Amino acid sequence: MNTPNRLKQKIFTSLFFSLGLIFSAHSLSAQHSEQLNDRKNGIELYNQYKTTAAIPYLEKAAKAGDQEAQYYLGEALRKKNRYMTPEAQSAYEASALQGNIYSMIRLADNSDDLCVAMGNCPEGRKDPKEWLEIAKKTAGTQAAEGNAESMYLMFRITGNDEWLEKSAANGFAFAQYYLGTGYRDGKGFFILPSKRYETVENLMKASAEGGYPKGMMEYAAIRAEKKDFENYRSWNKKAAEAGYTSAVYGYGLNLSTKASEFGFSYDPITSYALMHLLLELDGGGDILDAAKYSIEKISVNMSPEQIEKAKILSREWKANHPALSYFPDKL
Template identity: 65%
Template sequence: MKKFSSTLILIAIFSTLLFSFKVFAEISPEQLKAKEKGIELYNQFKAISATPYLKIAAEAGDHEAQYYLAEALRKNNKYITPEAQSAYEASALQGDIYSMIRLAENSDDLCVAMENCPKSRKTPKEWLNMATDAASAAASKGDAEAMYLMFRITNDDTWLEKSAENGYAFAQHYLASGYQGGKGFFLLPSSRAEVIERLMKSSAEGGYPQGMMSYAAIRARKKDFDTFRYWNEQAAKTGYASAVFGYGSYLSENPSEFGFPHDLTKSYALIYSLLELDGGGGVKDYAEDILPEIATQMTAEQIETAKKLSKEWKESHPPLSYFPDKL
């Protein structure tokens, strides 16, 4: 009887400790806000500005923030620093496959040539095995993103095709882009074109902004301008910087080659919103080039109205992003 009671006590203590750990591992609303801001800046190619925000959530134990922090540090320094290594490992040990893959690639990092790679808890091969096991287990349960990660791990196109077939929008765009570049075998050129269009359409419908723009371009070449306009606007609404620029530019044309309405106020508002992208990517330069041209057709009052509309657009839509490949 005494032994049974001791067992119950041990179970109770273990459960309490486990519960306490889970509470500790959860991030607060403030930490979540910092994480989201950090990822937003990172996706705008502002890795230096993103770092302090990502650190807040990373230090609280968030594995995704740890991964993005490590990525920001690696890109800022051009190689994996000890701080980046520590963040990758903390993330990987929580099951983050992206971090495992990055650690598995460490043997190709610039730090190897510099002979100053930080000490790792595991070898690149051990991290690779860990990534393979984790991704394979998730893929076997139907996780389409994990199937894509298996492709990145193995370089086996079968996994990329499976990921696309199972609805991962990024993989659908990736695979279609490969086919556009000549990858794969098709009996007829028309068959290749049909598969590319089907994949790009699925990617667009799956919510991937670059898929939206690629599908729009296919339809434009077929003179289907209604579909082109629709997907260009939808991509802009996701915050995709290139699409915002394209949509804004088309609205300034009179007449419009693709049938967009002539709306200088909205055109100026959208292009003006891109001026915050001062971290790279080139879109800000394009915006600065075209804004004066649009302004010459507007009154001072219309420009002020456009700036207010730009602020309203920003508040009612997702943050601007280049949507870079997470790997």
């Protein structure tokens, strides 16, 4: 073969190889995007108590190796069947082997594992005690590096309240809420009741500012008790905008009253829109029936044109805000 032909062949081969890399990268990117969407959809449905509907999405993302989807798949299967099925166990194990501490904790709590009881687990399979030690070591290492969420997980692993306090002090919003509710309900020792109330308020304020919607509503309630209705209105709206179902319902209800004791402006269109949005919560929880009842009462004083505007607004709200969620405790 002469030199010009060899040169052409090299150029063609190089071009073909480059195009192959481009198409391969594009395919991998598309697969990753699909995996993320499946995980997102699955977790959103799970957080709306639509466990059965969540499972197909979570299964697809879990099969692609997504450790978070694997954890939630384990949760969904375990809750749907009300016991640790072999499929749930496998999902947790796949997730835990990728370092997911939540899955490790679930496996450590599985004292009903039949193969452990019978002493015939497959070779190489870890028992609950082994998972507990791995969870403790993994979370402990991350906590020592300053990871506030891992400090909270150390509390769940050890039961030591100091870890919960450290997690809250280091800014994990859920731990701040969790600790605050404990103090509110009588946990801990305070010389003066006023100090307890002050500590609870500070924790809920920190949790709210950290973005945790349940913390937002707890802090809003505290401010309402102190007649600080401006802050109550602000945090109720923020929690609703974050998708917290109870806050969406409360905000919508507050807007439905012409003479609101909290100072909300009367806005039946937005009120109806929010109640209409809540009608999709047909998987579980206690919001759906309340929303159905409220939307009927609100609609009595609305024209057909206003109701149509409200339904359009409901669709717009859904498109521009996070998905509705009950925000169940991840553990």
